[in-house]
Amino acid sequence: MNKREPISTLSLAILGLISKTPSSGYDLRKVFSTTPIGAFSSSPGAVYPALRRCEKNGWIKGDIDRTSILRPRQVFQLTVAGHEALKEELSQPVTDESVIWQNGDLILRFAFMDGILTKKRILKFLEEYATATEEYIATLGAHRKTMEGMSPQCGIFALEQGIEAYKANLRWAKRTIPEFQ
Amino acid sequence: MNKREPISTLSLAILGLISKTPSSGYDLRKVFSTTPIGAFSSSPGAVYPALRRCEKNGWIKGDIDRTSILRPRQVFQLTVAGHEALKEELSQPVTDESVIWQNGDLILRFAFMDGILTKKRILKFLEEYATATEEYIATLGAHRKTMEGMSPQCGIFALEQGIEAYKANLRWAKRTIPEFQ
DNA sequence: AATTTCATGTAACCAGTTACATGATTCA
DNA sequence: TGAATCATGTAACTGGTTACATGAAATT
Numbered sequence: 540m541n542k543r544e545p546i547s548t549l550s551l552a553i554l555g556l557i558s559k560t561p562s563s564g565y566d567l568r569k570v571f572s573t574t575p576i577g578a579f580s581s582s583p584g585a586v587y588p589a590l591r592r593c594e595k596n597g598w599i600k601g602d603i604d605r606t607s608i609l610r611p612r613q614v615f616q617l618t619v620a621g622h623e624a625l626k627e628e629l630s631q632p633v634t635d636e637s638v639i640w641q642n643g644d645l646i647l648r649f650a651f652m653d654g655i656l657t658k659k660r661i662l663k664f665l666e667e668y669a670t671a672t673e674e675y676i677a678t679l680g681a682h683r684k685t686m687e688g689m690s691p692q693c694g695i696f697a698l699e700q701g702i703e704a705y706k707a708n709l710r711w712a713k714r715t716i717p718e719f720q
Numbered sequence: 721m722n723k724r725e726p727i728s729t730l731s732l733a734i735l736g737l738i739s740k741t742p743s744s745g746y747d748l749r750k751v752f753s754t755t756p757i758g759a760f761s762s763s764p765g766a767v768y769p770a771l772r773r774c775e776k777n778g779w780i781k782g783d784i785d786r787t788s789i790l791r792p793r794q795v796f797q798l799t800v801a802g803h804e805a806l807k808e809e810l811s812q813p814v815t816d817e818s819v820i821w822q823n824g825d826l827i828l829r830f831a832f833m834d835g836i837l838t839k840k841r842i843l844k845f846l847e848e849y850a851t852a853t854e855e856y857i858a859t860l861g862a863h864r865k866t867m868e869g870m871s872p873q874c875g876i877f878a879l880e881q882g883i884e885a886y887k888a889n890l891r892w893a894k895r896t897i898p899e900f901q
Numbered sequence: 902a903a904t905t906t907c908a909t910g911t912a913a914c915c916a917g918t919t920a921c922a923t924g925a926t927t928c929a
Numbered sequence: 930t931g932a933a934t935c936a937t938g939t940a941a942c943t944g945g946t947t948a949c950a951t952g953a954a955a956t957t
Binding site: 728730761763765766769770773 | 943944945946947948
């Protein structure tokens, strides 16, 4: 009943990563700057405040690690509430809007589902994703038709780029569903 | 020699659209909310301040349109300086970073090149885009190999989604180059 | 008469960016 | 000894979001 705060993309990435491996801010920055995990800046001005926000929401808690002689690191792990919040976020339905405007967020959510959602729920996500993507491809196709023979060639080609990308997403989803053993 | 202010994504979209058709803030909001032109909010709180910024930079100037009995609209068009700024922005090289983190911006730039850059320059853009994309696909492939057989299946599948999407981008660019008559 | 559309804008808030700062440790 | 790395953080700025506000005209 009580409404949960929305989780920002960066917070979702942080919660997702921490759910796999307890990490310090520095660890997270390294992941963001060395892996293709998403469009995240590894800037301290983004990561540390985001960690504080997650902490304030009770999603993570930090333990000081003094095993090294180096400056002590604060290693964060998920709280029970954090696990709940992450699970709920990952369980959100795939909306048409999210497929159109937040495809990256959807894939980020998918990347963290392992071990948090059941196989059934993950497959449901992929099916919803495929359906919504297929619909949007049709919409883009209709749009393309209205531009038929129009003067700004580049605009049409750009639209085709979008259509091709979404078609690739659709093929990926359809192929991944059966591969998901 | 004098350094031009960087153009934000929203400003670029506004300049690009206005370069095709002089428009009011309301016109632009309608385009953003009814066409797949990009991830832009059509919110007045974004569009009107962005117009003011462009105006302050001397890129656009507005004329009051009183032809209608309705509330007068302020119709903006590009200034000479605005055309220069847009042309320079569209002429920026395709960097590896932009292919990775700002693919949407690159496609947006491409969509507006018609009539502003020469055919030769547009083709150069597509070739640079293809090269950088191909390189990044290789990087992602290497990354994928390091995850071979790892436990979080979803993470690997998510990476594959990215690889497939970039492959689609590459095919699009390679196909579009010769189609560009 | 009430709602929708045309058309513009402001204000509070939030979050990311760049740049700076600190200070210890390790490496060349 | 100087540079790079470990590790955390702050401050100023920018720009986008949501929500609110106005007011006239057209539509139902």
